[in-house]
Amino acid sequence: MPFVTVHKGGQVFRDEVADNTNLVVRAGIRKFPYPNFKYKCGMGKCATCTSLILKGGENLPEPNWKEKKTLGDDKLAKGFRLACQLWIHHDIELTQEFEGTEAGAPEPAPAEIETTTTG
Numbered sequence: 367m368p369f370v371t372v373h374k375g376g377q378v379f380r381d382e383v384a385d386n387t388n389l390v391v392r393a394g395i396r397k398f399p400y401p402n403f404k405y406k407c408g409m410g411k412c413a414t415c416t417s418l419i420l421k422g423g424e425n426l427p428e429p430n431w432k433e434k435k436t437l438g439d440d441k442l443a444k445g446f447r448l449a450c451q452l453w454i455h456h457d458i459e460l461t462q463e464f465e466g467t468e469a470g471a472p473e474p475a476p477a478e479i480e481t482t483t484t485g
């Protein structure tokens with residue numbers, strides 16, 4: 367089963383999730399990465415769930431038309447994806463904190479890893 371790692375506020379949150387998991391769906395039912403995950407529409411329209419993929423992006427499928435429309439080619443090329451449009455099959459590491467860092471991935475801050483066991 368894949369491990370998901372979320373960088374937020376200088377902390378690192380990591381947990382194992384079931385194969386074929388959608389992080390927005392999980393957050394919606396109050397499971398990891400809740401409450402450390404931003405989302406709203408769940409339909410690829412609002413861009414609230416925009417995530418910069420730090421590791422594992424090579425395992426993701428090609429962006430769908432909603433990601434292309436909402437993020438545009440430029441952001442997709444820089445490693446941004448819409449988490450609500452992704453079903454996770456492999457380990458992935460991401461952050462939703464990227465203001466002013468769109469030129470590249472932020473340096474993950476050294477931090478304690480918090481592992482939740484919410485399933």
Ligand code: FES
Pocket residue numbers: 390405406407408409410411412413414415416436448449450451
């Ligand atoms: S939650 Fe709105 S685009 Fe993903």
